Amino acid sequence: MKNIFLSSFVILSLLVLTTTALAAKPSSNYAGAQKYSWHLSGDVMPVPPYGSFDIPGSDTASKLIVNQPNGKVIANMTGVMNGLNPNTEYTVYLSKVYTPYNFTGWDVTGPWTISFDYLGNPYIHNLTLNQSSSTIGGSGSSAPYTWVIDAGTISGQTVTLTAHYTATADAVTPLTVMNMTGTIAPDGTMSGTWSDNYQGGSRNGTWTTTTGQAVKNYTGTAGWPGLLTPTVTPFTFRTNSVGSGTWHVNLTGQDITLPTDFSAWINSSGGTILISDVIPLGK
Numbered sequence: 001m002k003n004i005f006l007s008s009f010v011i012l013s014l015l016v017l018t019t020t021a022l023a024a025k026p027s028s029n030y031a032g033a034q035k036y037s038w039h040l041s042g043d044v045m046p047v048p049p050y051g052s053f054d055i056p057g058s059d060t061a062s063k064l065i066v067n068q069p070n071g072k073v074i075a076n077m078t079g080v081m082n083g084l085n086p087n088t089e090y091t092v093y094l095s096k097v098y099t100p101y102n103f104t105g106w107d108v109t110g111p112w113t114i115s116f117d118y119l120g121n122p123y124i125h126n127l128t129l130n131q132s133s134s135t136i137g138g139s140g141s142s143a144p145y146t147w148v149i150d151a152g153t154i155s156g157q158t159v160t161l162t163a164h165y166t167a168t169a170d171a172v173t174p175l176t177v178m179n180m181t182g183t184i185a186p187d188g189t190m191s192g193t194w195s196d197n198y199q200g201g202s203r204n205g206t207w208t209t210t211t212g213q214a215v216k217n218y219t220g221t222a223g224w225p226g227l228l229t230p231t232v233t234p235f236t237f238r239t240n241s242v243g244s245g246t247w248h249v250n251l252t253g254q255d256i257t258l259p260t261d262f263s264a265w266i267n268s269s270g271g272t273i274l275i276s277d278v279i280p281l282g283k
Helices: 002-023
Strands: 034-036 038-040 063-067 073-081 089-096 102-107 110-118 121-132 135-142 145-155 158-167 177-184 190-196 203-211 215-219 235-238 245-252 260-268 271-276 279-281
Touching (some): 073 260, 121 145, 135 158
Antiparallel strands (some): 038 271, 063 073, 089 260, 102 215, 121 135, 145 158, 158 177, 177 190, 260 279
16 A cells, blocks of 8 residues: 555656646747648749749658757758659758749730621721729720720639720611620630620621730749858758658758748759748747
8 A cells, every 4th residue: 555655656746747847848949840831833933934844743742841949959951852853963942931923813904906707707996905903994996986895804814895886876876785705815815705786786706816915913922032041052962763852951040040931942953843831930
C-alpha cells in the first residue's frame, strides 16, 4: 500500500512539473513545423513568360516545411521536391513577398470593325465601345445608318448588346432594335449572333470582329519581386534518377528582420517552374 501511494505521488509530481514547463513557454515562440503549398509558375504569374517550363504535378508532389524556433535561428526551411526532371540541377531563390497575378476579366473598350452576315452577304459596321465594370455602352454606324447601345453587359467571355437605330428614316420608323450576343475568344476577337426587327420584320445572322481586340485585366505582381535579402544568395540542389531532391536553409537575425513575408522560387535553366505560397515570419 505504501509503495502504491509513493508511485502515485511521483506520477502526480511529474505531471505538475510537465504542465508548469509547458505553461512557461513564451507566447513569442513560433516553433512548430508548418507546410506551405507550391504553385506552378504559370498559375500565379503572367503567361507568357511564365509557365513555359512548368512540370505539371510537381507542385502537388513537392512539399515546403517551415519551422520558426526561438533563438539565433529565426526560421529553418526544408524543400522536399518531387516530380521534377531527373538528374537535374535547380536553383532556389528566397524572394520578397508577391501577390498572385490573377485574371479579373475582359475589357472591350475601344474602336472595332464588325462584319454582320445577312443571307450570306457581309455588312461592315464601325463600332466604338466603352466599358465600366460589367456595363458596356457605345455606338455604331454603317453609312447612312447609325445606332446607339441602350444596354450592354459583359459576363466572363459573354457580351450582350441591345441597340436602336438613330438614322435613317427607314430604320427609325418603325424603330429598329437590334440584339447582339457574342463570345470573346482567347485572342481578344469577338463573334456571335444578331437579330433585329427592321421594318417590322425579323432578321438574324452572325457577326464577327475584323479589327479591334479585347484586353485582359489582371491584378497582382507581374514578375519576380527580387531577393528577400542579399545575405541569403540563391543556392542549388540536384534531383536523383526519379526527379526527387531536398534542400535546407536556416535564416538568422543577421539575414532578416522580423516580422516579414517572403516566398521561395525554384528555377531551372530555362526559368521559374515553382513558386511557394507567401510565408509569414514572426507574425
